Amino acid sequence: MNFLYFLNSLSLVILILLIVNVFKPFIGSYSAKKGENLATKEDIAQLTKIAEGIRAEISDKYWDRQKQWEMRRDAVYDAWGALCELGIILIKLRTAFSLAIPDSEDLKNSVLSFRYNAAAQFDACYVKYSHAKDLADMVVGKELPKHLAAYFQSVGIIANKIINGDTEYFTSERMKELAGIYKEILQEARKELNIKNSDDVVI
Numbered sequence: 001m002n003f004l005y006f007l008n009s010l011s012l013v014i015l016i017l018l019i020v021n022v023f024k025p026f027i028g029s030y031s032a033k034k035g036e037n038l039a040t041k042e043d044i045a046q047l048t049k050i051a052e053g054i055r056a057e058i059s060d061k062y063w064d065r066q067k068q069w070e071m072r073r074d075a076v077y078d079a080w081g082a083l084c085e086l087g088i089i090l091i092k093l094r095t096a097f098s099l100a101i102p103d104s105e106d107l108k109n110s111v112l113s114f115r116y117n118a119a120a121q122f123d124a125c126y127v128k129y130s131h132a133k134d135l136a137d138m139v140v141g142k143e144l145p146k147h148l149a150a151y152f153q154s155v156g157i158i159a160n161k162i163i164n165g166d167t168e169y170f171t172s173e174r175m176k177e178l179a180g181i182y183k184e185i186l187q188e189a190r191k192e193l194n195i196k197n198s199d200d201v202v203i
Contacts, residue, residue: 144188
């Protein structure tokens with residue numbers, strides 16, 4: 001009985017040794033492959049993390065460029081709108097102060113009220129244009145603010161002359177000068193906004 005048990009145990013040991021020796025190369029290969037798979041998964045995770053970081057950085061830079069573009073665009077639009085408004089009210093100012101003061105008290109008060117309102121509107125537009133000009137100077141830079149400042153100065157001098165009674169100061173020649181500055185501002189605004197002519201050439 002003991003001898004049979006010994007033979008069975010010996011057979012089992014021999015069988016185990018045979019299995020280990022036969023399958024050892026496969027087990028080693030499997031372990032190496034498993035290790036490679038784990039390494040590959042770790043590499044992919046690392047690469048994914050790096051890619052996400054790069055994508056986030058690009059997104060931030062794009063957002064920053066987009067916000068800067070929007071600020072420049074809005075500054076140009078605001079300056080252009082204030083410029084047009086100021087030009088219109090300057091004409092109204094000259095018209096108001098060109099009117100003679102009537103003898104009739106009622107008509108006199110009407111003309112004086114018209115002058116007062118025109119002057120008040122001009123002052124409000126002048127301040128609005130000044131703020132728009134300063135913002136454009138900060139955000140846009142380059143040539144546009146220079147022309148905006150030239151227009152601001154010229155209009156201020158003309159308005160001051162008109163309010164002080166020299167309506168003849170606003171001659172056709174000075175109107176042409178303002179129109180020239182106006183054209184320069186238009187061209188620079190189009191450049192800043194990358195607006196092209198019909199022949200697709202940016203002016």
